[in-house]
Amino acid sequence: MSTIAINQRLVAPVKIKLLHQDAVIPRYARAFDAGFDLVAVEDVLIPPGQTAKIPTGLAFALPDGYELQVRPRSGISAKTKLRISNAPGTVDAGYRGEVCVLMDNTRMPSGEIGDTCLDVSEKTVKVDREVDSHTYLIRKGDRIAQGVLALVPLAQFEVVDELDETERGAGGFGSSGVQ
Template structure:
């Protein structure tokens, strides 16, 4: 069995309620990123969800921010720029940019306002299809990745490959 590679990543809590990232299970690639504030995201809106954390990644690494599969499969919330990149040189607060891809429905109603875990917020007025992310909700996952630095070389010709210049859909859509 191979030895697990470990990387020291320094983090700074910018908010008293910030949650130190943890891996849910052994061998998970991603660790949980947790909201530090309540955030309402109406249909069609994009909002930043603060984590209250700043990271000091070693040079040559990035923090990728990705959807949590449970959130993506059970809600209309998506990480907007997935995977988002936090560069090694950035020292500010890490936020998760989230989109509510629900279709805007006319009217304000009670009982269709949904928490990220699927519970309804009964008795509150809100736009249909809205979601509330509560402080303490796991909203995304972070993955630390190695980033090689490219050295670009301008050439007159590129080598030939089987694919060549075939672009989107060039391999067909059926197996």
């Protein structure tokens, strides 16, 4: 499978399989976007302090040498306390199962139990069960993440006795300061 350039952009053919009747075929919202939308195919409640697996109803056949990165939507990250657990998540070219999004509700429990929680816009919504008020509801049809197709070169490892010197050297976490 080879890539081609269209209007100076690299295009790689990606086959998708719809696994759910409500699955949404991914699309780019704007011409120069790097990511395409991944959409929830069912309602999912995420209690405070918990992680949920949100199904997209999609399986992908990625070209060899590529990965699908699952990344947060900036609007959700900016407006809510929802975070993608393993961002960016990697879907390998050999995987053919359903792509799901692991999402954390980083809020602490409020202790207020009732029939309302929050949606991805931070609006209060009514639900059909008792939940902590800091629970989030992901609704079927919500755009929950974005997918980015990325080239992945294979590493060819070589064991050596010494590594070349650099200005940074072995300086790790915080070695360059914070200001």
